[in-house]
Every structure is written in structure tokens, then in C-alpha cells.
Amino acid sequence: MSDPLWSYSTESGHLAGTDLTGWRVEAADGHIGKVDKHSDEVDDSYLVVDTGVWIFGKEVLIPASTVTRVDLEEQVLHLALSKEQVKDSPEFVSDKHLADRQYREEIGQYYRPNWPFSGGMGPI
Template structure:
């Protein structure tokens, strides 16, 4: 059996973005409201904009997603007042579940683990050395404390 190698920059299961869709019940007729909802929701494989979703750690809320660049491998999270409005780069590998109905992204880290992460600075956020620093931090936290709540 191969050991699990944690890559913080890759979604663990791309299908998590497709979860949370409710199919129409057999007795539901085609109403205008339902047709609009189906158009807005998309379906499996549809690119979902996570901006504005709340982010929940294993022990409480972290903040909300400020940016979610497609194919970037990270989310930029505004932590709000609980750590004085600091912004963090959260690798998508920490995401365990996306609840589209409640617009919440769940991560397998505690609030303290996120609080101790390197602060995001828009001027250096895309720099290779900053991404390496963030990746190393989350990989180490995964190795040392393990993912909280399962992989």
C-alpha cells in the first residue's frame, strides 16, 4: 500500500464541488421558479464560484472566501474580526466538504492552525516562495497534527 502524500494545492476529490444539488422530485411540475433554479445551480462538473461562501474549521467559523481563482489551488479567506481581519491563503487540499446549500466550505484544520498560517499579502501572494512557505506550513500541520476530522 502506498503512503498517502498530502498535496495542499490539489482538491482531494474534485466531486466535492458537485455535491449539494437537489434533484427534482417526481411529483414536481416544471414551474418557472424551478427552471430558473436549475439554470442557476448548474450540476456536476459545473464551475462553481465559491466567493462569499463561509469557511468552517473543525472548531468553528474562520471567515469567508474573498477570492477563489479557478485552477489556482487555493482560496483567499478573509478571517474577519476573530484575528483582526487578517487574510490567509488556504490551499484547497485542506477542504473536506463543500456544502452548497448552506454556502459553506469545511476544512480539516482548527481555527488556531489557520490563525498561525502565514498572512496573505496581495503583493507577494502569487510569489513562488510564498506559495512554498504556505504549502510547507499546511503539509507540516497535516503531518504533525494530522487532518482533523478525516481525509
């Protein structure tokens, strides 16, 4: 069974294959950073957002389901998360993310209490 937490909603306007690297990321209450890495894989879609100096250079892994709107013209991604939710999210650790499914589940547990996100798909 697929986990919709790691998928873009059809309402977001995301187009598979679009290179999002460098795009601005806006939380529900303001700018939080830019996309450093991303994945469009089925059931494994995510953003790695570099928050820059806003929270001391922390990178965060954000499930694709949190993306509420993709502005292709302005190259901006809008999230259903607040700045505080992003700030409090677990730090992205590349080695763990790429190799450890338990780490992915821990990331998912952080976001699931807020499920479904406004504008997201909701559970299937």
C-alpha cells in the same frame, strides 16, 4: 509532478467552476470567516479567507486540499484545520502570492507538517 496540497480532494464535493466568493468557512472547531478570493486552477487551487474581526481582519491563504466538505446548498466550506491553525497561518499578501513562487512554497511549508488532512487526498 503536481502538488496535491494545492488541489481539492475528490471526496470534498467541490465542483470546478463554482464561484465560492462570499461563502462561509468553517474550521473543524467553528466559524472562521468567508471566502474573499479563490482559484480552481489545476495544481493551483486555494482559498483566500477573510477572517474579519475574529483575528483582526487578517486574510489567509489556504490550500484547497484542506477543504473536507463543500456544502453547495448552504454555501459553506468545511476545513480540516482548527481555528488555531488558521489563526497561526501566514498572512496573505496579494502582491507576493501572485508574483513570488518562493512565497507560495513558504505557505506550503506551514501546512505540510499536518499533511495529509483528514478527508484529503494525501500524497500522490
